[in-house]
Amino acid sequence: MSNRPLRPTSFDVAEKAGVSQSTVSRALRGNSGVNAETRARVSAAARELGYVVDRHASSLRLKSSETIALVTICRPGEDRSAINPFYFALLGSIAAATSARGFNLLVSFQESAANFRADFVASGLADAMIVIGTATNHAAWDYFAQAQASGLDFVCWGSPGAPFHWLRSDNRSGGALAAQHFLSLRRRHCAFIGPSVGISRQFDERRDGYVAALAAQGFTSVTVDPPANTDRYAQGIAAARTLLSQHPETDAIFVSSDMLALGVLQGVKEMGRRVPADVAIIGFDGIRAGTLAEPPLTTLEPDLDAAGEALVAMALEDQAHMRGRSRVPVQLLLRGTA
Amino acid sequence: MSNRPLRPTSFDVAEKAGVSQSTVSRALRGNSGVNAETRARVSAAARELGYVVDRHASSLRLKSSETIALVTICRPGEDRSAINPFYFALLGSIAAATSARGFNLLVSFQESAANFRADFVASGLADAMIVIGTATNHAAWDYFAQAQASGLDFVCWGSPGAPFHWLRSDNRSGGALAAQHFLSLRRRHCAFIGPSVGISRQFDERRDGYVAALAAQGFTSVTVDPPANTDRYAQGIAAARTLLSQHPETDAIFVSSDMLALGVLQGVKEMGRRVPADVAIIGFDGIRAGTLAEPPLTTLEPDLDAAGEALVAMALEDQAHMRGRSRVPVQLLLRGTA
DNA sequence: CTGAAAGCGCTTACAG
DNA sequence: CTGAAAGCGCTTACAG
Numbered sequence: 001m002s003n004r005p006l007r008p009t010s011f012d013v014a015e016k017a018g019v020s021q022s023t024v025s026r027a028l029r030g031n032s033g034v035n036a037e038t039r040a041r042v043s044a045a046a047r048e049l050g051y052v053v054d055r056h057a058s059s060l061r062l063k064s065s066e067t068i069a070l071v072t073i074c075r076p077g078e079d080r081s082a083i084n085p086f087y088f089a090l091l092g093s094i095a096a097a098t099s100a101r102g103f104n105l106l107v108s109f110q111e112s113a114a115n116f117r118a119d120f121v122a123s124g125l126a127d128a129m130i131v132i133g134t135a136t137n138h139a140a141w142d143y144f145a146q147a148q149a150s151g152l153d154f155v156c157w158g159s160p161g162a163p164f165h166w167l168r169s170d171n172r173s174g175g176a177l178a179a180q181h182f183l184s185l186r187r188r189h190c191a192f193i194g195p196s197v198g199i200s201r202q203f204d205e206r207r208d209g210y211v212a213a214l215a216a217q218g219f220t221s222v223t224v225d226p227p228a229n230t231d232r233y234a235q236g237i238a239a240a241r242t243l244l245s246q247h248p249e250t251d252a253i254f255v256s257s258d259m260l261a262l263g264v265l266q267g268v269k270e271m272g273r274r275v276p277a278d279v280a281i282i283g284f285d286g287i288r289a290g291t292l293a294e295p296p297l298t299t300l301e302p303d304l305d306a307a308g309e310a311l312v313a314m315a316l317e318d319q320a321h322m323r324g325r326s327r328v329p330v331q332l333l334l335r336g337t338a
Numbered sequence: 339m340s341n342r343p344l345r346p347t348s349f350d351v352a353e354k355a356g357v358s359q360s361t362v363s364r365a366l367r368g369n370s371g372v373n374a375e376t377r378a379r380v381s382a383a384a385r386e387l388g389y390v391v392d393r394h395a396s397s398l399r400l401k402s403s404e405t406i407a408l409v410t411i412c413r414p415g416e417d418r419s420a421i422n423p424f425y426f427a428l429l430g431s432i433a434a435a436t437s438a439r440g441f442n443l444l445v446s447f448q449e450s451a452a453n454f455r456a457d458f459v460a461s462g463l464a465d466a467m468i469v470i471g472t473a474t475n476h477a478a479w480d481y482f483a484q485a486q487a488s489g490l491d492f493v494c495w496g497s498p499g500a501p502f503h504w505l506r507s508d509n510r511s512g513g514a515l516a517a518q519h520f521l522s523l524r525r526r527h528c529a530f531i532g533p534s535v536g537i538s539r540q541f542d543e544r545r546d547g548y549v550a551a552l553a554a555q556g557f558t559s560v561t562v563d564p565p566a567n568t569d570r571y572a573q574g575i576a577a578a579r580t581l582l583s584q585h586p587e588t589d590a591i592f593v594s595s596d597m598l599a600l601g602v603l604q605g606v607k608e609m610g611r612r613v614p615a616d617v618a619i620i621g622f623d624g625i626r627a628g629t630l631a632e633p634p635l636t637t638l639e640p641d642l643d644a645a646g647e648a649l650v651a652m653a654l655e656d657q658a659h660m661r662g663r664s665r666v667p668v669q670l671l672l673r674g675t676a
Numbered sequence: 677c678t679g680a681a682a683g684c685g686c687t688t689a690c691a692g
Numbered sequence: 693c694t695g696a697a698a699g700c701g702c703t704t705a706c707a708g
Binding site: 060 | 693694695696697699700701702
């Protein structure tokens, strides 16, 4: 399959069209300054032969592959169907932005030293690299931090720790929106469930925005750190139990991410509380699976179309200093839990 | 970013190591018959210079890109986060199989004539192509059928209609497992909810296996075709209502896919039936979101690791006639709805 | 075991 | 407007 016996080259097209090979190249690239009649003849010949420009030859010459490499960092040992659907949605929006520019998208899921790899740009395979995925895989982010230290450049979603070029949700505003919504619902005993400080900047920002907005109205919030555990859903159930045992008066919970929030929702229901009547819940990410919960999960939804477009634009930006860091707007999606 | 000023070439490495460029190439490719000491010197020089083989030059010479192209067909107008998570899981397992072979994976989401594209192999970008995604997008499958007719070869999941090389779940066995499980649960009024004949071979096979296994024990099944509707979840709710109105005695429902089954579950509950006490439900696909339903969705789960591996193996198989068609085993995953 | 050279299939400066 | 030629960075048959 890789070695079609008769893949035609531009020389074959040239012969058939009765022109030189250089003219074929110019005509097919839409180069101005080619006689319209000649161009038509070349196009016809190419079509008849089923000719397609060889991308390797072309990229080699042009020193550009019109390809973006997308690395998704996974949890070690996690199987592919367990990957947080948020990252698949982000992958999809990056694919859309890539294809809108006529670029290709090379994807790679990485989880451990066995498959860490960052040489997509160095090998010419891609013009730029984007890194997304879980903040919890320290080995992976250390690897990419090191790659960056040795001169490799890329853009990432979230950016745990190191000073990468990043794009993030407007997390503080999201947290504030959650707080304001809870207060408008007359909730007075607000809580936050999310992983402890430092795991992910994004989680920290969400919590800080929430706590600050509550404080601005004279309210405080209790915080529960989910137990270390491989599965966010199970973590959510456990955290909800802990929270409601220690603070039975809780009537509103903002959760750092939807996968965790779905577990929290389950845990709250298992504790015999009605949602949202007794306890309101708001998650973060806008994942589709939230609509399947009962009741459907109210959440803060980042604009993923904007995120995909911005990540690709930042990655392709030639001036490294122009990349910097940037925010994607977030919107409160009222479904059923708040 | 695409144009690093100083990307070193094999000539630079050669100079630094004090050997010829050909020796660099041989040493780095692990070519046998290179002096061990020379090889070490070359490797060291390459490392110091941060040299990485240019994949375009290499692929051009070797006429092979060690890349698989994966096309995912989407519903027109559907946004990326709404793509059936089953296809993302399949994408993940294909990525794993690809990377296990040291291959790259190029992905493309296609939904309408505006972005139909099948020239990945013709342009040399990929050695083989895999097509997955919704069977409901006829325009897309027609496009690929036409591409095949003009000599392009590829492997696909499911294969609606045309005689593609395909991989499918062992759908008949899956349907039979559902039937047997319902009967072991003493259900006597079994139903099937799924799209009508011909939309997808896989759905037909599931229904046929189910009906045949019921018939073998002397039982029949009623079938409900979900209303034409863009959203599987909404279709499921509507179909459940129709079914329970027309056949209130129904105590078991096998549904052609999980996304539809999640809607059916919701619809059944909305009709005031308890699940699984009054009505048992079994879906098909094993998607993760099924575990978030209440109760968690019992389902038939195809072995996705095997599917990813087999799709890649079939795609890469040089002898087209060796590809043919093949089945992935399916397993009953008892969760909560049956 | 190693080097000089051809060639993979393009794109584009250089002539005309 | 078009053609002949150089060159992108590799891999490997061919000599030695």
